[in-house]
Amino acid sequence: MGLFLRNIFLSFTLARLSHGQNCPLLGPAYPAVTDPVSSPALNAAKAAFDEALAQALSSGQLDNSTTSFSIQVFSPQAEEPIYEYYHTPTVSTNSSRSARPAQVGPGTLYRIGSISKLVTVYTILSSLSDRYWDEPVTKYVPEPEAAGRGPAGNAIDHVQWSEVTLGALASQMSGIGRDYSFGDVSAMFPSGLPGLPTLDESEIVQCGTAAAGVRACTREESMAMMLERWPVLPAYHSPIYSNMAFQILAYAVENITGQNFASLVEDELLKPLGLTRTFLSTPANDSDAVVVDGWTEDLGDEAPAGAYIQSVADLSEIGRSILNSSLVSAQATRKWLKPISHTSSPLVSVGRPWEILRLRVPVERSSNTTRTVDVYSKNGGIGQYLSLLGLSPDHNIGISLLVAGPSAGSVYSALQTLVTTTWLVAGEHAAREQARVNFAGNYTLPDNSSAEITLLPDEPGMFLASLLSNGTNMFEAVGGVVGGELGAEFGAWLYPTTLTDGNRTAFRAVYGALGQPADELCASWGAVDGLRYGGHPADLFVFEVGEDGRATALEVPILKKTLRRRD
Numbered sequence: 001m002g003l004f005l006r007n008i009f010l011s012f013t014l015a016r017l018s019h020g021q022n023c024p025l026l027g028p029a030y031p032a033v034t035d036p037v038s039s040p041a042l043n044a045a046k047a048a049f050d051e052a053l054a055q056a057l058s059s060g061q062l063d064n065s066t067t068s069f070s071i072q073v074f075s076p077q078a079e080e081p082i083y084e085y086y087h088t089p090t091v092s093t094n095s096s097r098s099a100r101p102a103q104v105g106p107g108t109l110y111r112i113g114s115i116s117k118l119v120t121v122y123t124i125l126s127s128l129s130d131r132y133w134d135e136p137v138t139k140y141v142p143e144p145e146a147a148g149r150g151p152a153g154n155a156i157d158h159v160q161w162s163e164v165t166l167g168a169l170a171s172q173m174s175g176i177g178r179d180y181s182f183g184d185v186s187a188m189f190p191s192g193l194p195g196l197p198t199l200d201e202s203e204i205v206q207c208g209t210a211a212a213g214v215r216a217c218t219r220e221e222s223m224a225m226m227l228e229r230w231p232v233l234p235a236y237h238s239p240i241y242s243n244m245a246f247q248i249l250a251y252a253v254e255n256i257t258g259q260n261f262a263s264l265v266e267d268e269l270l271k272p273l274g275l276t277r278t279f280l281s282t283p284a285n286d287s288d289a290v291v292v293d294g295w296t297e298d299l300g301d302e303a304p305a306g307a308y309i310q311s312v313a314d315l316s317e318i319g320r321s322i323l324n325s326s327l328v329s330a331q332a333t334r335k336w337l338k339p340i341s342h343t344s345s346p347l348v349s350v351g352r353p354w355e356i357l358r359l360r361v362p363v364e365r366s367s368n369t370t371r372t373v374d375v376y377s378k379n380g381g382i383g384q385y386l387s388l389l390g391l392s393p394d395h396n397i398g399i400s401l402l403v404a405g406p407s408a409g410s411v412y413s414a415l416q417t418l419v420t421t422t423w424l425v426a427g428e429h430a431a432r433e434q435a436r437v438n439f440a441g442n443y444t445l446p447d448n449s450s451a452e453i454t455l456l457p458d459e460p461g462m463f464l465a466s467l468l469s470n471g472t473n474m475f476e477a478v479g480g481v482v483g484g485e486l487g488a489e490f491g492a493w494l495y496p497t498t499l500t501d502g503n504r505t506a507f508r509a510v511y512g513a514l515g516q517p518a519d520e521l522c523a524s525w526g527a528v529d530g531l532r533y534g535g536h537p538a539d540l541f542v543f544e545v546g547e548d549g550r551a552t553a554l555e556v557p558i559l560k561k562t563l564r565r566r567d
Contacts, residue, residue: 023510023524024371025495029363029460030431031438031505032396034549036075036082041433045426046083052418053085061414065090067405068104068290069415070312073423075397076324081106081316082397083423089405099291106313107277109289110402111297112387113380115315116308117246117353119265119278121170122318124253125336126327127268132256133167133352140166140252143223159231166252168235169245170352171340175233180225180244181208181217207300216300222247239341239350246305246353261304273321277311290404294383306382312400319389319398337376337393355379357390359420361428369458373424386412390420395427435462439543443554443563451554451563453494456514461493464509464541469559489514494541503546504555509539533558 073083144161207217299307339349360370380387492509542555
């Protein structure tokens, strides 16, 4: 064998051995659960979650007297929620602005706060796709250039608006400030504060939000204040949370489409998804609503950043639609469900406008071995309302959580942790148990060719334990080619690519040896498709599945063979 080819084999094999066995590719460890309603793991999670909720309510960990909450766990594979729970407080608060329905249910309305940003971005993707993300905002919003803020200039005192793109606004990468009015206490202390200089009347905030005790701003007023704000960072330097970014983004989209943004949301999102319990401003006299502090707050043109009102059922329908790619293409969804930037935390990244949590999920019950799962979430908060939409593309499940009341903060914190840990773990175990039934087993041909697929304790993915072709042990053959011994514990972990063709579904393998320590760098992605024979990849395996989802055969392209599953 030539030196070059020998080095390819060596680098391929030794790289895999050096990574150890627990080095999966990013993405799902198993195919998504196709029948979540009948999954034993998910049904066990329902019982466990009900028990945990009952204990938390009875112990006082969750305020059961004045705070409402609604929970749904959903999947695009099921029309009804996998799980749902609605809590109606036992008493009303003393506030004259408070009210609640006789029974909180799936249609009960809450304010969703900054989840409105997700509604805004989804509307843009469904109507315009992502083709405008790299366009400068100055192309569609005239005020910066009209005020002389278009070209680059004093970068410390003025935002360089020509560098701010629509995509930067949507991903919290614009570098502009959080708000133009909210957070400015001058309206509450017009006479000044001790130690601070006296303000001119023109410097005192006259409009913004009800929380500041002032009316909503007109476009002219809000844009004037935005253009006077100091920049925080250059665009695309680091994530900086901004509410006003989404108001500017909506102005740009109105210019592009020639349509009022609220009407665009109605036409492109609410009507196609049948969302009858979603409102872009406070509905009048709706009896099925949790009304607490913040219900009537008017954000004016900043509504696309945080003003929307929704039921948990409608919120789940949005999540189900995203996972199912019902309004945008599957390719566009995959692109959307990817990070734009890291944060300073290794556990959190950001997208448009996702807050992406990187969680370690046990690979099976009571296992100390975990793998990284990315949860694409958006949180919201306004007044006494807190909200969460979380999507796990790996498991094809989502979580909707709406909380409202005086104790919303503590209730939300406890429920967020409980919901995430319970249902992500259950999703992983449900997919694993389905993979065992649908794919594990022996695949053979009469010419003494065979493959054994199994699932190993405390290991993610399915494991190719042996591969024979015409009686030749292919793992030993590779060891002979590279001049070494791979040993009996050598094999391959199979991970779904989600590439399908009719009844065929493709997996890629990560080769390695059992008992090797995991590598924190986990560079298995760098060796995918690294070894081929006559153009046929050594790490491609394609299952043929029946209508019931169970594999009937295993194609091994490098062997030019299709092995039949033996019951």
